[in-house]
Amino acid sequence: MEGLVEIHRGAEAVIYKGNFLGFKAIYKYRPPKQYRSEVLDKKLRFERTINEARIMLRLRLSGVPVPALLDVDLDRGLIVMEYIEGRILRDYILGGGSTDLLRDAGRILGMIHARGICHGDPTISNYIVDNRGSLWIIDFGLSEYSDDAEDQAVDLHLLYRSIETLPLKNIEELKEIVYSGYSEILGMDRAKRVREKVREIRMRGRYVLERRVKAVWMVRGGES
Amino acid sequence: MVRILGIESTAHTIGVGIAVEESPHIVANVKSTYIPEKGGIHPRESSRYLAEKAPEVLRETLKRAGLSMDDIDAIAVALGPGLGPSLRVGATLARALAIYYGKPLIPVNHAVAHIEIGLITTGARDPVVVYLSGGNTAVIAHHSRRYRVFGETLDIALGNLLDTFARETGLGPPYVVNGIHVVDRCAEKGSRFVSELPYIVKGQDLSFAGLLTASLRSLRRGGSLEDICYTLREIAYSMVVEVTERCISHTGKKEILVVGGVAASPYLREKMEWASKHHRASLYVVPPEYAVDNGAMIAWTGLLAYRSGVRIAVEESYIKPRWRVDEVDTPWRD
Numbered sequence: 001m002e003g004l005v006e007i008h009r010g011a012e013a014v015i016y017k018g019n020f021l022g023f024k025a026i027y028k029y030r031p032p033k034q035y036r037s038e039v040l041d042k043k044l045r046f047e048r049t050i051n052e053a054r055i056m057l058r059l060r061l062s063g064v065p066v067p068a069l070l071d072v073d074l075d076r077g078l079i080v081m082e083y084i085e086g087r088i089l090r091d092y093i094l095g096g097g098s099t100d101l102l103r104d105a106g107r108i109l110g111m112i113h114a115r116g117i118c119h120g121d122p123t124i125s126n127y128i129v130d131n132r133g134s135l136w137i138i139d140f141g142l143s144e145y146s147d148d149a150e151d152q153a154v155d156l157h158l159l160y161r162s163i164e165t166l167p168l169k170n171i172e173e174l175k176e177i178v179y180s181g182y183s184e185i186l187g188m189d190r191a192k193r194v195r196e197k198v199r200e201i202r203m204r205g206r207y208v209l210e211r212r213v214k215a216v217w218m219v220r221g222g223e224s
Numbered sequence: 225m226v227r228i229l230g231i232e233s234t235a236h237t238i239g240v241g242i243a244v245e246e247s248p249h250i251v252a253n254v255k256s257t258y259i260p261e262k263g264g265i266h267p268r269e270s271s272r273y274l275a276e277k278a279p280e281v282l283r284e285t286l287k288r289a290g291l292s293m294d295d296i297d298a299i300a301v302a303l304g305p306g307l308g309p310s311l312r313v314g315a316t317l318a319r320a321l322a323i324y325y326g327k328p329l330i331p332v333n334h335a336v337a338h339i340e341i342g343l344i345t346t347g348a349r350d351p352v353v354v355y356l357s358g359g360n361t362a363v364i365a366h367h368s369r370r371y372r373v374f375g376e377t378l379d380i381a382l383g384n385l386l387d388t389f390a391r392e393t394g395l396g397p398p399y400v401v402n403g404i405h406v407v408d409r410c411a412e413k414g415s416r417f418v419s420e421l422p423y424i425v426k427g428q429d430l431s432f433a434g435l436l437t438a439s440l441r442s443l444r445r446g447g448s449l450e451d452i453c454y455t456l457r458e459i460a461y462s463m464v465v466e467v468t469e470r471c472i473s474h475t476g477k478k479e480i481l482v483v484g485g486v487a488a489s490p491y492l493r494e495k496m497e498w499a500s501k502h503h504r505a506s507l508y509v510v511p512p513e514y515a516v517d518n519g520a521m522i523a524w525t526g527l528l529a530y531r532s533g534v535r536i537a538v539e540e541s542y543i544k545p546r547w548r549v550d551e552v553d554t555p556w557r558d
Binding site for chain 1: 367368378425428429458469472473474496498499
């Protein structure tokens, strides 16, 4: 890990830029976290590293714009991948870049879902606009294999929510642009089902005004 | 000199406080909390208790401050979020005082008040706020005129998880003894990590309901209570810290402020300290007196709102049991 330059300190991983066999590369390293018990820490780091590598490979091989996988070191919690030169979508939009790329963001999420995978954290900070103006998606640290509309809806909800944090006026319009790309890939019916689920998930949030009131009966003392 | 009287009664605590502009801002802070002999908080029983104690708490607050109602400029009241029956007690008291003494009424959001009292008592300026209590688990940051929720629980709150687990296993009530939660206390005797308990973070949101169910099931199947408490605590706190880390890296803020009734946990604090160092951020934890529900935080937030011209007519002062923190404009922060 010599000659690496730290470029980002994420929530769970530190991202370094460096070289790998002559390629510009990103080193994604999950350092141990002393605040977690050792068993939990090891388990989370190992599981997340192997899972992330597998999913990146699978998506890359099926034509989704994700960085190419170069190397994996499970014991150290390290993934080495292709370096995508460009800007984070959030910064790109805040810098006045075209919001049309949000359609591609929706398309890419649709492609991932069509392959039976959920990203887990598809915020606009996890898309990169490369120097030719093409969009890439990164950070599969929370991704999983799932065909569940609920998980897909959480993805779409997270993407929407990251857009809602933008200090812009036309938020609803931007979300519609995302949805148009998403439904283009998944088809209207499937996309509609996911969008309906997004609404449901939001209503589950605490203290949401329109949340439906429901009665729940708990049976106590029964055998499981 | 502006003096604001604040009334809190959103759940199981009736609190009255008085805030002024001059440091240290809080002149008096008196509260009384309903603690059930068994079970959880029954809204009707709780509100009955609050109504019974309200006059006494109000009188004691004025007495400690050495003031009479004539010295007060306005009445601030927590209109939500919270339990309807409890909210009505504080709202009724506040409306009556406002009408009888001819004082303006100021609506205060309970969650915003937890944040504001945290800021003024710790000196944090623009932090990522971790709001943890019996009914709330949210990671919040201020952005363009409002406190925005960056991540929150998708089902039950952290305090709710700990209390329900304690209740179902007979560890509580009371749930907190000498400032330490009974689950935290029991966890001290555990050491083995129970591997079948789930750790669920979805992006910036988290979920505790599955952890509660799995913990109870593990216990029914003969697991050790101490080990399960230890694992439950490890997982739940680590999840909160992870979401906090995500918010820090998303917003680039350099401070973390922990507020709410569960803020006092020394185990959580230990984990937060590590995370704040790792992200080169400063950690602030609200002092215990202001971590739990109290009237001073309503008074102080009422004072900020009063200075910004926020008022509500008595006939419009409905309680709002589901009033979200991100529905409140914060003109005093602009």
